[in-house]
Amino acid sequence: xxxxxxxxxxxxxxxxxxxxxxxxxxxxxxxxxxxxxxxxxxxxxxxxxxxxxxxxxxxxxxxxxxxxxxxxxxxxxxxxxxxxxxxxxxxxxxxxxxxxxxxxxxxxxxxxxxxxxxxxxxxxxxxxxxxxxxxxxxxxxxxxxxxxxxxxxxxxxxxxxxxxxxxxxxxxxxxxxxxxxxxxxxxxxxxxxxxxxxxxxxxxxxxxxxxxxxxxxxxxxxxxxxxxxxxxxxxxxxxxxxxxxxxxxxxxxxxxxxxxxxxxxxxxxxxxxxxxxxxxxxxxxxxxxxxxxxxxxxxxxxxxxxxxxxxxxxxxxxxxxxxxxxxxxxxxxxxxxxxxxxxxxxxxxxxxxxxxxxxxxxxxxxxxxxxxxxxxxxxxxxxxxxxxxxxxxxxxxxxxxxxxxxxxxxxxxxxxxxxxxxxxxxxxxxxxxxxxxxxxxxxxxxxxxxxxxxxxxxxxxxxxxxxxxxxxxxxxxxxxxxxxxxxxxx
Amino acid sequence: xxxxxxxxxxxxxxxxxxxxxxxxxxxxxxxxxxxxxxxxxxxxxxxxxxxxxxxxxxxxxxxxxxxxxxxxxxxxxxxxxxxxxxxxxxxxxxxxxxxxxxxxxxxxxxxxxxxxxxxxxxxxxxxxxxxxxxxxxxxxxxxxxxxxxxxxxxxxxxxxxxxxxxxxxxxxxxxxxxxxxxxxxxxxxxxxxxxxxxxxxxxxxxxxxxxxxxxxxxxxxxxxxxxxxxxxxxxxxxxxxxxxxxxxxxxxxxxxxxxxxxxxxxxxxxxxxxxxxxxxxxxxxxxxxxxxxxxxxxxxxxxxxxxxxxxxxxxxxxxxxxxxxxxxxxxxxxxxxxxxxxxxxxxxxxxxxxxxxxxxxxxxxxxxxxxxxxxxxxxxxxxxxxxxxxxxxxxxxxxxxxxxxxxxxxxxxxxxxxxxxxxxxxxxxxxxxxxxxxxxxxxxxxxxxxxxxxxxxxxxxxxxxxxxxxxxxxxxxxxxxxxxxxx
Numbered sequence: 001x002x003x004x005x006x007x008x009x010x011x012x013x014x015x016x017x018x019x020x021x022x023x024x025x026x027x028x029x030x031x032x033x034x035x036x037x038x039x040x041x042x043x044x045x046x047x048x049x050x051x052x053x054x055x056x057x058x059x060x061x062x063x064x065x066x067x068x069x070x071x072x073x074x075x076x077x078x079x080x081x082x083x084x085x086x087x088x089x090x091x092x093x094x095x096x097x098x099x100x101x102x103x104x105x106x107x108x109x110x111x112x113x114x115x116x117x118x119x120x121x122x123x124x125x126x127x128x129x130x131x132x133x134x135x136x137x138x139x140x141x142x143x144x145x146x147x148x149x150x151x152x153x154x155x156x157x158x159x160x161x162x163x164x165x166x167x168x169x170x171x172x173x174x175x176x177x178x179x180x181x182x183x184x185x186x187x188x189x190x191x192x193x194x195x196x197x198x199x200x201x202x203x204x205x206x207x208x209x210x211x212x213x214x215x216x217x218x219x220x221x222x223x224x225x226x227x228x229x230x231x232x233x234x235x236x237x238x239x240x241x242x243x244x245x246x247x248x249x250x251x252x253x254x255x256x257x258x259x260x261x262x263x264x265x266x267x268x269x270x271x272x273x274x275x276x277x278x279x280x281x282x283x284x285x286x287x288x289x290x291x292x293x294x295x296x297x298x299x300x301x302x303x304x305x306x307x308x309x310x311x312x313x314x315x316x317x318x319x320x321x322x323x324x325x326x327x328x329x330x331x332x333x334x335x336x337x338x339x340x341x342x343x344x345x346x347x348x349x350x351x352x353x354x355x356x357x358x359x360x361x362x363x364x365x366x367x368x369x370x371x372x373x374x375x376x377x378x379x380x381x382x383x384x385x386x387x388x389x390x391x392x393x394x395x396x397x398x399x400x401x402x403x404x405x406x407x408x409x410x411x412x413x414x415x416x417x418x419x420x421x422x423x424x425x426x427x428x429x430x431x432x433x434x435x436x437x438x439x440x441x442x443x444x445x446x447x448x449x450x451x452x453x454x455x456x457x458x459x460x461x462x463x464x465x466x467x468x469x470x471x472x473x474x475x476x477x478x479x480x481x482x483x484x485x486x487x488x489x490x
Numbered sequence: 491x492x493x494x495x496x497x498x499x500x501x502x503x504x505x506x507x508x509x510x511x512x513x514x515x516x517x518x519x520x521x522x523x524x525x526x527x528x529x530x531x532x533x534x535x536x537x538x539x540x541x542x543x544x545x546x547x548x549x550x551x552x553x554x555x556x557x558x559x560x561x562x563x564x565x566x567x568x569x570x571x572x573x574x575x576x577x578x579x580x581x582x583x584x585x586x587x588x589x590x591x592x593x594x595x596x597x598x599x600x601x602x603x604x605x606x607x608x609x610x611x612x613x614x615x616x617x618x619x620x621x622x623x624x625x626x627x628x629x630x631x632x633x634x635x636x637x638x639x640x641x642x643x644x645x646x647x648x649x650x651x652x653x654x655x656x657x658x659x660x661x662x663x664x665x666x667x668x669x670x671x672x673x674x675x676x677x678x679x680x681x682x683x684x685x686x687x688x689x690x691x692x693x694x695x696x697x698x699x700x701x702x703x704x705x706x707x708x709x710x711x712x713x714x715x716x717x718x719x720x721x722x723x724x725x726x727x728x729x730x731x732x733x734x735x736x737x738x739x740x741x742x743x744x745x746x747x748x749x750x751x752x753x754x755x756x757x758x759x760x761x762x763x764x765x766x767x768x769x770x771x772x773x774x775x776x777x778x779x780x781x782x783x784x785x786x787x788x789x790x791x792x793x794x795x796x797x798x799x800x801x802x803x804x805x806x807x808x809x810x811x812x813x814x815x816x817x818x819x820x821x822x823x824x825x826x827x828x829x830x831x832x833x834x835x836x837x838x839x840x841x842x843x844x845x846x847x848x849x850x851x852x853x854x855x856x857x858x859x860x861x862x863x864x865x866x867x868x869x870x871x872x873x874x875x876x877x878x879x880x881x882x883x884x885x886x887x888x889x890x891x892x893x894x895x896x897x898x899x900x901x902x903x904x905x906x907x908x909x910x911x912x913x914x915x916x917x918x919x920x921x922x923x924x925x926x927x928x929x930x931x932x933x934x935x936x937x938x939x940x941x942x943x944x945x946x947x948x949x950x951x952x953x954x955x956x957x958x959x960x961x962x963x964x965x966x967x968x969x970x971x972x973x974x975x976x977x
Contacts, residue, residue, distance in 0.1 A: 101813035292701035
C-alpha cells in the first residue's frame with residue numbers, strides 16, 4: 001500500500017544538501033506484452049506466459065504493441081512532454097533473465113522528452129528529461145546464497161513471464177532536494193499514471209519501481225557531487241529510507257576525508273542500509289545501437305490529440321475539483337487532505353458523496369482519515385454507501401464516533417451503513433419516540449423544566465443528556481433540542 | 491512412373507503432379523533416393539527430412555484426389571537452408587551451439603511454401619550462422635561444388651545452391667546478407683535472387699545481420715525463381731520490417747520484351763573481376779543490347795566502400811543477434827564454476843573461429859568511444875551508397891555486374907585468408923546495404939569449365955524489370971553443357 005506523506009521534511013545534516021534524480025519504471029496496463037501476444041498479467045505459474053518472441057528464441061522478431069505506445073504517449077502528455085518521432089535501441093549485456101541478452105529500449109530519441117511535473121505540496125516544478133518505452137526482463141531467484149543475491153548462490157531460477165512486459169521509464173532531472181520531495185514526486189507521479197490510465201500503480205506488485213540517483217553537496221554549491229544509484233526501491237517507505245541513509249553515508253564519507261565512488265547500490269530493507277553492487281569501472285558497456293528489427297514511431301498531431309482526448313482528469317484537476325467545494329482559501333489541513341484524497345484515488349468517492357448532499361468537510365475527513373487507513377479494503381465501499389454514511393452523519397443521525405464505527409465495518413463487510421447502524425443499535429429514534437423520552441424527563445425534573453422555561457438556556461444540555469441516557473444514545477441530539485424549543489414556546 | 495522428374499523445372503513438376511501424370515509421393519521419393527545415394531560426396535544436406543517430405547507429398551496427392559487446389563508448387567521438392575526455423579526439426583545454423591536445437595515454430599516462408607504444396611526434402615548446409623563465402627565455415631561438413639568436388643560451391647547458402655545445381659531439388663531457399671544467395675548461385679551455375687529488403691518475411695530466419703538479411707529463392711531458371719519468390723513474398727504481421735505493398739506478378743516478366751529498358755554496366759564492379767568473368771558480363775550486355783535494351787557504362791563510385799562498411803555493420807548486428815546463444819536456455823551448455831564461466835565455456839566451445847572473429851569485430855565497433863568512428867561512420871557510408879545508387883537509377887532501370895569476381899575456387903584456397911574470402915562478396919554487398927533486389931543468372935562456363943554468374947541489380951521494388959532482364963540474358967546465354975558429379 002501507499003504510505004502517506006505525513007512526515008515533515010527531515011533536518012538533513014546542517015551545511016549539506018541532497019541532490020536526487022529518480023528513474024521510475026512503470027508497467028503499462030496493456031492486455032498483452034510489448035512485442036508479442038502473451039498476456040500481461042501478474043502472478044501466473046512461472047514460465048507459462050511465454051512464446052518464441054518473449055523468450056527471444058532464434059528467428060523470432062518483435063512487433064510493437066500499439067496500445068503500449070498509446071499509453072506511453074498518454075504518460076508523456078500528462079507530464080507535459082514533447083512527443084517526438086522516436087526509435088528503439090538495443091541495450092546489450094549478458095544476464096540470464098534477459099532472453100536475448102539485449103534489452104529493447106529507447107536511447108537517443110525517446111518518445112517523450114522535456115516535460116515537467118509540479119509537486120502539489122511544495123509547489124516545486126521537477127523537470128522530466130524523458131519518458132521512454134522499454135521491455136521488462138525476466139525475474140531471477142537466486143538460491144543457496146545470502147539474502148537472495150547472486151553472490152554466493154548455488155543456483156538460480158529464472159521466470160520469463162515478466163520478460164517483454166511493457167514499461168515506460170520516467171527520468172527526472174536531478175531537481176529533488178530531500179527524501180520527502182522524492183516521496184512527494186513519486187506519489188504525485190503514481191497518481192498521474194493512474195489518472196491517465198497507463199498503470200495500475202501497484203508498487204507492491206512491482207508495477208512501479210524506482211531507482212534513485214543520490215549525491216550530496218555543500219549548501220550553496222552549484223556543483224554536483226559524485227552520485228550513486230540505488231536500484232529497485234519498491235515502496236515510498238524504502239525510497240525515503242534508502243535516500244536518507246545513502247545521503248548521510250556520503251556526507252560522513254566526505255567529512256571523514258573519503259570520496260564517493262560512482263557506483264550502483266542495493267538497498268537492504270531489513271537493515272535499512274545501502275551496499276555496493278558494482279562500481280563505474282565494472283559498469284557494463286551497453287553498446288547501444290538502433291534496433292534493426294523495428295521501425296521508427298511517428299505520429300501526426302491529429303493522432304496525438306486523439307490520444308490526449310482519452311486521458312482522464314489528472315491529479316491537479318482532481319484537486320481543483322475537490323477544492324471547489326470549500327472556501328476560496330482552504331486551510332492547510334484541508335489542502336493536505338485534498339492532496340491525500342487525490343493521491344489515494346479517493347476523490348471520486350468524496351465528490352460523489354458531496355454531490356448527493358453530504359457535508360464536504362465530513363466527506364473529506366472520513367475518506368482521508370478512516371478509509372485511507374485501510375485503503376486496501378477500498379473496493380468494499382461503494383460510492384453510494386459512502387455517500388449514505390456521510391449523509392447520516394451530516395444529518396446528525398449518527399454521531400461522529402458511531403459514523404467511524406459504521407465505516408470501519410463497511411470496509412470490512414461491504415454492507416450498507418443503514419444495515420450496519422441497525423445491527424449495532426445505532427439506529428436513530430424517530431421524533432415521536434424521542435418526544436416520549438423527553439416528556440418522561442420533564443415529568444421527572446419539574447424544577448429544571450420551570451427554570452428552563454424561564455430562560456435558563458444552559459439547561460438545554462441537561463435535558464438532551466437525560467434523553468440520551470434514557471434512550472441509550474439512540475436519540476438525535478438535534479431533534480431533542482428542537483423539541484425542547486417547541487415545548488417551551490407553548 | 492515411366493519417366494524421371496529429376497532435372498525437371500519446378501513448374502513442370504507442379505504441372506505433372508497436378509494433372510496426375512506423377513504423384514507427389516513418387517517425386518519426393520525419387521529425389522530423396524537420389525540424395526541418399528549421392529550426397530555423401532557432395533554434403534549439400536545436414537539432414538534429410540524424409541518423414542516430413544513424405545507426409546507433405548501425401549497431403550498434396552490427397553488434395554488432388556479430392557479435387558482441391560494443391561497450390562502453385564504442388565509436389566515440388568525444395569531444400570531449406572538450415573538457418574530457417576523448422577518446427578520440431580533440428581535447426582542448427584551449421585553451428586555446434588545449436589546442435590540438436592528444435593524450434594517450436596515454423597518460419598513464415600515455410601508456412602507459405604507448405605501451403606503452396608512444396609515438399610521439404612531437408613536442411614541444407616551453410617557457413618556457420620551464414621558467415622562465409624564458401625560453406626567451409628560449417629562446423630559439420632564442407633559442401634562441394636557439384637561440377638567439381640575439389641571446389642567450393644560458394645556460400646553461405648552453399649548447401650542450397652549445390653542441391654539445386656546437383657538436381658537434388660529443383661528449388662531451394664537461402665538467405666542473403668552480403669551475397670549469400672547470389673554468389674553460390676553464380677559459382678554453381680544456377681539462378682539465385684535476393685529480393686528487396688522487406689519483401690520476404692524474416693520471421694523464423696535465424697538472424698545474422700537483421701538490417702541486411704533477406705530470404706530468397708534458388709532455381710534452375712529465372713521462371714522458377716520468380717515463381718518461388720511469388721509464393722514467399724508479401725507482408726507478414728510478425729515482421730515489422732516487412733513491406734505492405736502490392737507486388738507485381740514476377741512470373742509474367744519472363745519472356746516479356748525489354749525494348750527501351752536502360753541497362754548500366756557498373757564500372758567499379760567490373761574492374762576487379764577476372765577477365766573471363768568480365769567478358770561474360772559484357773557478352774550478357776551485348777545480348778541485351780541486341781534484344782532492344784539501351785546499354786551503357788555507369789559509374790557508381792560509392793560501391794567501392796561497400797565491403798568496408800559491411801564488415802562493420804554486419805558484425806555489429808551479429809554480435810548482438812548471437813548474444814542469446816549463451817547456454818542458459820537452449821543449445822550447447824558447458825557448465826562452469828559460475829554464470830560467467832558458463833557463458834564463456836559454452837560460447838568458446840559452441841562458436842567456430844569465423845563467428846568469433848565477427849562477434850569480436852562487431853563488439854569492438856559498437857564499444858563506447860569507438861562507436862562513432864566505426865559503426866557510426868559505416869552507417870554514413872551506407873547512406874552514401876544508397877545515394878550513389880539513386881543517382882545511377884535516375885538514368886538506368888537495372889544495373890549489371892559480375893556476381894562474384896571469380897569462378898569457384900579450390901577448397902582450402904582462401905580458408906586461411908579471411909580478407910581474400912571477404913572479397914568474394916565485393917559485387918553483391920552494395921545491394922544489401924541499399925536494401926535493393928539483385929539476382930545472379932548463369933552465363934556459360936569459364937576457362938576452368940566452372941560456371942560464371944552475371945548480376946542484375948534494380949532499385950527497391952524493381953523486381954519486375956530485374957526478372958525481365960535476367961530472363962532475356964538467360965534466353966541467349968551459352969548453355970552449361972558440363973555434367974554434375976553423379977551424372
